[in-house]
Amino acid sequence: MGIEYLQIMKSEMILTGIIFFLLFLKVWDGIKSNNSLLHITNVLLFLNVVAGLFFNTNGELFSGMFHTNNTLVLEKTILNVGTFLISMMAFDWLKDHKHLLEFYILLLCTLLGMDFMISSGNLLMFYLGLELSSIPLAALCNYDLHSIKSSESAVKMILSSAFASCILLFGISMLYGTTGTLNFVEMAPLLGHGNLQTLAFIFVFAGFAFKLSSVPFHLWTADVYEGAPVPVTAYLSVISKASIVFIFITALFQLFQNYGPMWYHMLYLSILLTITVGNLFAIRQDNIKRFLAFSSIAQVGYILLGISSGTIMGVSSALFFLMVYTFSNLGAFGVISLVAAKTGKDKISDFKGFYTHNKFASWVMAICLFSLAGIPPTAGFFAKMFLVTAGAAKGNYWLISIAVMNMVISLFYYLKVVKAIFIDENERPIEKLHGSLSLKIALTICIFGAITMGFASGLFEYINTITGK
Amino acid sequence: MNDIGLLHFLFVSCALFFIGVYGFLTRRNLITMLMSVELILNSVNINFVAFNKYLYVDKLDGLFFTIFIITIAAAEAAVAIAIIINLYRNHKTIDVEEADSMKF
Numbered sequence: 001m002g003i004e005y006l007q008i009m010k011s012e013m014i015l016t017g018i019i020f021f022l023l024f025l026k027v028w029d030g031i032k033s034n035n036s037l038l039h040i041t042n043v044l045l046f047l048n049v050v051a052g053l054f055f056n057t058n059g060e061l062f063s064g065m066f067h068t069n070n071t072l073v074l075e076k077t078i079l080n081v082g083t084f085l086i087s088m089m090a091f092d093w094l095k096d097h098k099h100l101l102e103f104y105i106l107l108l109c110t111l112l113g114m115d116f117m118i119s120s121g122n123l124l125m126f127y128l129g130l131e132l133s134s135i136p137l138a139a140l141c142n143y144d145l146h147s148i149k150s151s152e153s154a155v156k157m158i159l160s161s162a163f164a165s166c167i168l169l170f171g172i173s174m175l176y177g178t179t180g181t182l183n184f185v186e187m188a189p190l191l192g193h194g195n196l197q198t199l200a201f202i203f204v205f206a207g208f209a210f211k212l213s214s215v216p217f218h219l220w221t222a223d224v225y226e227g228a229p230v231p232v233t234a235y236l237s238v239i240s241k242a243s244i245v246f247i248f249i250t251a252l253f254q255l256f257q258n259y260g261p262m263w264y265h266m267l268y269l270s271i272l273l274t275i276t277v278g279n280l281f282a283i284r285q286d287n288i289k290r291f292l293a294f295s296s297i298a299q300v301g302y303i304l305l306g307i308s309s310g311t312i313m314g315v316s317s318a319l320f321f322l323m324v325y326t327f328s329n330l331g332a333f334g335v336i337s338l339v340a341a342k343t344g345k346d347k348i349s350d351f352k353g354f355y356t357h358n359k360f361a362s363w364v365m366a367i368c369l370f371s372l373a374g375i376p377p378t379a380g381f382f383a384k385m386f387l388v389t390a391g392a393a394k395g396n397y398w399l400i401s402i403a404v405m406n407m408v409i410s411l412f413y414y415l416k417v418v419k420a421i422f423i424d425e426n427e428r429p430i431e432k433l434h435g436s437l438s439l440k441i442a443l444t445i446c447i448f449g450a451i452t453m454g455f456a457s458g459l460f461e462y463i464n465t466i467t468g469k
Numbered sequence: 470m471n472d473i474g475l476l477h478f479l480f481v482s483c484a485l486f487f488i489g490v491y492g493f494l495t496r497r498n499l500i501t502m503l504m505s506v507e508l509i510l511n512s513v514n515i516n517f518v519a520f521n522k523y524l525y526v527d528k529l530d531g532l533f534f535t536i537f538i539i540t541i542a543a544a545e546a547a548v549a550i551a552i553i554i555n556l557y558r559n560h561k562t563i564d565v566e567e568a569d570s571m572k573f
Contacts, residue, residue, distance in 0.1 A: 124537060136548075154555070158545070
């Protein structure tokens with residue numbers, strides 16, 4: 001009995017263990033040097049990634065409240081790898097910070113919440129995981145305590161995420177009222193009857209769209225991303241978004257399967273608006289974090305395009321895209337975090353002539369942006385191709401053509417940044433920046449992932465087989 | 470006819486929900502916006518308890534959910550107020566119209 005609990009909730013148990021260990025380190029106060037604390041944490045997070053690969057089982061606990069299977073293990077591995085990379089990149093920013101361990105405790109709490117959220121089989125568990133993953137994130141946004149922008153972004157984050165959860169909860173309460181259960185499996189066949197349930201479904205969908213920052217619920221995203229410290233922005237745009245996509249897939253395919261035609265139409269409208277608005281607003285940005293915020297809004301539109309097909313192929317292409325997106329987006333954020341930590345600059349115009357002194361970082365940035373734009377031979381091309389192919393299965397060629405035309409628009413603004421780095425001249429370009437070893441390792445991993453994952457055809461096959469079950 | 474039934478409770482909770490949404494969208498003071506969010510959460514609580522009491526008496530899912538919502542609302546308020554205090558230190562105001570250093 002006991003060993004079964006340990007095995008099924010393995011990744012959560014390990015994360016809880018790390019959180020308590022860091023808490024004891026904080027209370028003990030024996031290690032004064034920030035550098036050694038950071039190395040200890042990075043090693044722990046690496047071990048967490050490695051431990052996630054072994055001894056996995058399928059099963060459920062607490063009468064279906066918590067379940068795990070191969071797909072969920074893969075999703076949790078994506079989240080763990082992303083968190084590990086972000087922690088490596090945060091080195092230069094955190095090494096002089098006074099509250100280092102608190103940062104990691106909050107960060108890992110949100111990761112724990114996401115793990116619980118994506119493996120939940122019950123709306124109560126889902127809600128608890130969602131809140132555990134969003135409340136500490138608001139505190140993390142405020143981590144630059146004396147920066148005006150940082151506190152402003154935290155206020156926007158906590159109020160909009162609280163409002164979104166309220167709307168989601170109101171929908172959940174109506175679902176409970178009409179079905180009398182909170183369990184996904186028991187609830188799914190009872191849905192699809194009556195107007196109250198339709199209203200509830202719309203409320204829940206709106207709550208999800210808020211968290212996913214798909215248009216027209218995207219207004220908080222750019223402000224929060226711009227104000228938050230760079231590693232937190234990276235975390236928000238990759239890990240937090242990926243976890244919401246995972247549970248959104250479960251909700252649509254499992255819980256709301258009776259509403260299939262309806263959510264397809266809602267997604268259709270949302271995809272059109274999300275891709276177009278995200279791209280058009282990204283063109284006119286000068287702040288690079290804000291630019292990546294709008295670009296990530298547009299990327300969510302492509303993920304939703306894959307999901308809207310309603311097929312296994314759609315789900316597996318969304319998962320594959322998120323893996324590629326993790327590496328390419330984190331690579332770009334790694335370079336930005338290095339520049340922000342050393343010089344405090346975050347304008348695209350500041351990056352002019354960046355190539356003259358920082359060859360490696362410039363190449364990382366260029367390859368990651370190419371991968372985000374979807375240029376072959378980077379992995380982003382294959383990922384986007386799978387998504388669009390999956391979306392085309394429905395025969396909605398208007399939507400597909402608009403999505404593909406938007407890829408051309410996106411090429412324009414991604415290349416604008418690359419042009420600023422490589423071609424534009426600047427009288428005083430950014431000096432040679434000496435990043436820490438861990439940042440370099442993280443950037444190398446990112447660049448490796450962004451290039452090779454497209455050629456590893458076995459990977460997509462593997463995702464396709466495990467999501468098919 | 471004169472008994473208080475499920476519909477009465479749903480009426481109250483719906484009214485509370487929309488008062489909360491209205492307050493959230495029109496008020497400019499951050500603390501008041503937080504109070505509006507609490508109103509919405511309480512409307513959800515009323516919904517859960519009423520459904521549990523009138524429709525599903527033998528299952529306690531709704532009551533449990535309410536207890537968890539109250540707990541999380543407290544945690545959320547604590548974090549939100551800490552953040553608002555920090556905003557006040559930086560901005561010298563808690564008016565949301567003044568917090569506009571980032572736009573488009």
